Amino acid sequence: MRTLRWSHWVVVAALAAVGVVAPPPAATEAAVDDIVAIVIEGTGFGHGRGMSQWGAYGYAVDHGWDWNQILEHYYGGTKAGTVPASERVRVRLTGLDGAGTVGVVSHGSPVTWNGQTRASMYAKETSTPGTFEVWGSTGRACPGAILPDGPIAIGAQGNAVKQIQQFLRTYQPTAGGIAIDGDFGPQTSGFLKNWQQAQSLTVDGIWKTVDADRAESIINADSGGGFTRLDGQTNTAGVRGPVSFSIADGEDASLAPELALGLCAPDGSVTHYRGSIDVLSTSSGNRVVNDVSAENYVRGVIPREVSASWGEAGGGAGVNALRAQAVAARSYGLEQRRNYFYDGTSTRYATTCDTTACQVYGGAARRGAATGNPEDREDPRTDAAVKATANVVRRWPADHPDTSKRGQLVSTEFSASNGPRTAGGEFPAVNDIGDDTLSNPNHRWKRVIDADTLESNYGLGQISAASMTSAQEPQYQGYDGIWFDDIVLTGKSGSKRMNSWDFRNAFNLPSPGFTVRVVREI
Secondary structure, eight states, X not given: OEEOOHHHHHHHHHHHTTSOBOOOOOOEEOOTTOEEEEEEEEEOXXXXXXXXXXXXXXXXXXXXXXXXXHHHHHTTTOEEEEOOTTOEEEEEOGGGTTOSEEEEEOSSSOEEETTEEESEEEEEEOSSTTEEEEEEESSOOOSOOOOOOSOBOXXXXXXXXXXXXXXXXXXXXXXXXXXXXXXXXXXXXXXXXXXXXXTTOOOSSOBOHHHHHHHHHHHHHHHOOOOEEOSSOTTSOOEESOEEEBOTTTTOTTSOXXXXXXXXXXXXXEEEESSEEEEEEETTEEEEEEEEEHHHHHHHHHHHHSOGGGGXXXXXXXXXXXXXXXXXXXXXXXXXXXXXXOTTSSOEEESEESSTTSOOOOOSEEESSTTSOEEEOSOHHHHHHHHHTTTEEEEOOXXXXXXXXXXXXXXXOEESBOTTBOOOSSSOOOBOGGGOOTTOTTSEEEEEEEHHHHHHHHTOXXXXXXXXXXXXXXXXXXXXXTBTOEEEEEETTEEEEEEHHHHHHHTTOSOSBEEEEEEEOO
16 A cells, blocks of 8 residues: 555546546555556446447537438448237336335226226235235325335435435425435435425434334325225135236327326335236246236337437437437337246246336336326337337348348347447447537446455455456356456456456446556556
8 A cells, every 4th residue: 555646647637638547555655666556448338339329419410410320320231120018027126026015006097907997906915935915905005105114315326316316206295306416415305404494393304113103104094095805715725826917998099198197116206107017926036017008118218228319409400319219219128038037937027127127118108206296207209219219120131141040039239329430249249429429428438446455355465567458257258349358457466367347347447448558657
């Protein structure tokens, strides 16, 4: 460990303007020519395979390409095709994995289960796994809300903070503009103080268990209740899953987003999904699945993956980026065949998920409570892109050398940015001048990591070398240029070789496409 000389601070300060510098710990002074940091120079944001979302924007707005040209460029070797309008997607809603009680609510047509209708229903697992009691209410209500216990204060991040922010947005009148971003900052603390004061609680801007208890009581009182057993088996076994909830017009494309079937989260907030909601049990825990038409599914994907405002860019030319995204999202979503099987069978309970592990899917609308005001998640601009490309996908050609691919749907991968050239893989690597659009923050990037941090993390002793080499693991071999190479760090106590994806994750780098060089004490 060492104290860095003034000359090194000059170097680091200059590089910090284009990246992030890990703060160096203090100890002994570095000698001349010691490695004091490594500079990571990279491209893109994501995995670099297939379409760049910023690239699609750049080609549409800066270069005047239409959506077909964009897709042909990124998905070389594939062809435009179509799927029937009846295609469906089953989405695993991962935020409710393991939930023992799952509620739904409707602000439009009543919820239907097993021929019965109510404004609200919920399924509650019994002591027998896979068996559920089903309850219903004529009022709009979710099962009892559960909010995070404290203490949670300024500096906290994550889903627990988002739940607090969502509650404040719904129940603190002055908090209408609060950002639901998962960062507990001065704004969140200030709104919390206002609410605490209104509730005669200790006003400190810190979320504590007493605050959570009061918030839960407010949500539950607001929701009403009045649930009665619907499965006709009071005090008996219950019904075997899956339990499927729906509404009569749940697939009507013209239905307002906030009138689609609402799914209750544990904190009492509601997300509206088109199609139906299934609750089921697996040996890995309970699962909640949205069964939805492919076109309505894509409507819930695009605004979560890119900005709907892109459609207005370049005097409307940006609509082609949204249309390219619609085709990519549709083809990718339908091609996915995740290993989400019912126990002991080859039948899938879901085919994809709702997170970046698949592609982000946010449903149609959201509200902070069962009776709260709605906020649409679908957008007319992205809806128009879905309609303009209805049922269009990418397919492998009928004469593809791999006979198993002939005519099949393409897994149209995409990421936020590819940098100057794509990574290749399933699709030929191509130069990506569209990605070099003015608004893209990650076309090229730099980061600086202090040598002490590397020595501490990997137990290498004083760093003596850092370099890139061809990937050792088969799944990372064959990619173009700087994508997915291995990084090798050498110190006086040993060396460490790792794939660039793991190194990217360890240091929160934008992508695994990068090179490395050292900075020495002078």
